[in-house]
Amino acid sequence: MLLTRKRRMPAPLSWLAGLVLSCSLVGVGHAQSLEPEHEIRRLMLATEEAVSAERWSEAGEYLNRLQVMKGEKPAEYLYYRGRAMLQAKHFNEARSALEGYVSRVGADGKHYQQSLKLITDIEKQSKANARALVEGNVVVKEPVAVIEPAGEEGLASLRKLYLAKTDREALTIHLNALLDANGWRKDKTVVRLDRPADIQYRVTINDSELTVQQVRREIDGTLVRKTSPLPVYGVNPQPRWDCEAVVGACWIYDPRDGSRLFQLAHNPAKVSEIARTLGRLIRNLQQGSAGN
Known part of the structure; x- marks a missing residue:
């Protein structure tokens, strides 16, 4: 009867496989630990791409990560935040962000004209919502601070x-x-x-x-x-x-x-x-x- 022996990986090859795995893990670690200035730039590029493609959920995720990061963010962060907030119908936050962008970049900003148009649109929509709310024709879903009656x-x-x-x-x-x-x-x-x-x-x-x-x-x-x-x-x-x-x-x-x-x-x-x-x-x- 012919017996078949199970071959074992030679020690040098086992060591090499472990080294490759370790290097792969180290590489992943480095990819997740960019310096803040580079990580901000990376997330800004990802946000710009998501907004251009109107992938608003994805853009919101990148913007949330940018918001908590330390370090100075480019003015375009406010523009993209305003766009995302407007898409979510958070008109007050959208206007605040867009006005912040305009204040920082002035008339030479890449998105200056578009920001002004969006601010005007938000103003019209906010006034329309306020009139509808007074007339009782619609329920405005924007978060509203509730004021309790005075005692x-x-x-x-x-x-x-x-x-x-x-x-x-x-x-x-x-x-x-x-x-x-x-x-x-x-x-x-x-x-x-x-x-x-x-x-x-x-x-x-x-x-x-x-x-x-x-x-x-x-x-x-x-x-x-x-x-x-x-x-x-x-x-x-x-x-x-x-x-x-x-x-x-x-x-x-x-x-x-x-x-x-x-x-x-x-x-x-x-x-x-x-x-x-x-x-x-x-x-x-x-x-x-x-x-x-």
Whole structure:
């Protein structure tokens, strides 16, 4: 009977196979550990390709990875983020990103003209959504911050805190204090208490409507003041708001048409309180003299 012996791989060949496997694993490791500047560039190229092919889910994945990476990202990151957010119908975030792109590149930017057109389209759509929401014709699916009704205990505390005679007076003082502390600044690295914010607001009551004054500090230090009325009757006393970390700002939206009413520092907790206080004041004015 002929016996067949099982051949074994010679030791040198086994060692060589292990070396090839080790080298393959090392190669994979190097592919996943590019320096940040090269990884950002790689993901930007992948994002550009995905957006051009309208593969929005894929583009969103790359953009999310870029968002958490340290290191400076090219201005085109904001453009592609705006495109992806617009496709997802997150109009506020899309507008913020596109405006950030325009601010960084100016008129010489590759996507400057297209960004301006998209911003205009977003503005039209936002106003249409706001009108439809007021008329009750449609449910807007964009995330909306819900403002809870004010309780009597909270109003009593505010009157006591500010030594105010009425709820209306207390709410107005509190709103202006919050606005003063959360103005928007171009330089977000250092906040100096002795230097006012670049954009500030003050709200006053004129008869039965609010008056909003915006004070904008220009580069040369001059102040530009703009005052506009805000009638309260027939408007939703639950102002919408949102924040965008990419551009370092939060916004509270005009309850009449969905346009931007306040541009504030990126502090969601404080902006939520500002929106809630504004809503309480609007509701108070809607109640007429009984709200005093």
